[in-house]
Amino acid sequence: MTVLTSAQIRAARALLDWTQPKLAEVAKLSVPTVRRMEGARGPSASTEANVEAVRRALEEGGVVFLSHNETKDGGVGVRLNK
Numbered sequence: 001m002t003v004l005t006s007a008q009i010r011a012a013r014a015l016l017d018w019t020q021p022k023l024a025e026v027a028k029l030s031v032p033t034v035r036r037m038e039g040a041r042g043p044s045a046s047t048e049a050n051v052e053a054v055r056r057a058l059e060e061g062g063v064v065f066l067s068h069n070e071t072k073d074g075g076v077g078v079r080l081n082k
Contacts, residue, residue, distance in 0.1 A: 003043075004042075005042055005076055006037060006038045006040070008076055008077070009023075009037055009043065009054060012061075012063040012078045015078060015080050016058070016061045016080075020034045023058070026057040027054050034054070037050070063079070064079050064080070066078060
C-alpha cells in the first residue's frame with residue numbers, strides 16, 4: 001500500500017474540488033485532524049485509522065494514489081479514476 005504524503009492529500013482534494021471541511025466530513029474526522037495531516041509533519045503525525053479514513057474518502061471520490069514506481073519521474077502522485 002502506498003504511504004500517503006501531505007502533498008498527495010492536498011492534490012487529491014484539489015482534483016475533487018473539496019475543501020478541508022468537506023474531506024473531514026466525508027472521512028468522518030475533524031477539520032483540525034485533516035489540517036494536521038496536510039501540514040509539515042504530514043499523515044505520519046496521525047493515527048493509521050485516520051490516514052485510512054482519508055485515503056478511503058478520497059478514493060471513493062475518484063482519486064487514485066500513485067506510488068513512486070507508477071509515475072514517469074519516480075515521485076508519488078495522484079490522478080482521477082477513469
